[in-house]
Amino acid sequence: MNTATGFIKALESGTKHIVLKRFTLRYPEEKLKFVGDGYQFDPKKGVGIAGTRGRHILFHDKCTGCQLCAIACEGIAEAITMVKVDEQWKQNKKSIMPQIDYGKCVFCGLCVDACPFYALYMTNDYELSSFTKSHLIYTPSQLAVKPKYDGEVEIKIGSRGAYHG
Template structure:
């Protein structure tokens, strides 16, 4: 009797999904349509601003080399390492900036929360595939490049961070 009841429950569960619209995408033919900003943190209100958690963008002119992003990442994924940069910035006397290993990153957003200078935030760019592990390590120069979007999405950078227009 119990095996027949289990069989009937399985048939009911499976038949429900025949009429429900598919939730997954057939990637790469179908891709996400971006609506809203990437994930950011507002320290004045002390809350995270919802958004997709994709590739990071680093604002070189705002980064002070304080290493708070790397410290926030230490106990989670250890994906952020501080590296010496060639360029000198007035606000970054140490001359170091974050480098992110996306092979280790879990996209938790704690590094964005930890940055008090709005120098680091996450975008909606989720396509980060690579053929080798070395290509998943993004240097500060690579992190400064805005992601290229298909369609009507454009990144607008202001004093508060970035928004998509």
């Protein structure tokens, strides 16, 4: 009889789920909502500010070309190289700024931790796919652009199960 009750319970549990709300996030139409603007770091306090670790954003007016981000990345992904930029900044005598290869980046965010001048943050944008490898290399001017991300969907827990909505 144990066998029969086991089957019946399984059947009941299975059929119950037919009427539950479906959990799937329909990705291209729906996108997840994230907590903040992205992962940031406060060098004075020495802790980060919670956020999604997506593509970087580089503030040209704060970057001093100190290479600390590139040094941090050297042992991890070797994704950051310092390149010459045409711009002239007072704080950046050598005119070098990081250029990030997203084909190599692992999005650990240790470069953001390494930056002492609030120049490098991470944003919510994670859709970086491209047709060629060379398109994955983001130059400093590309990194300066603030990406647009409009995710509105969150996990909600209702009476008919959890769902994305």
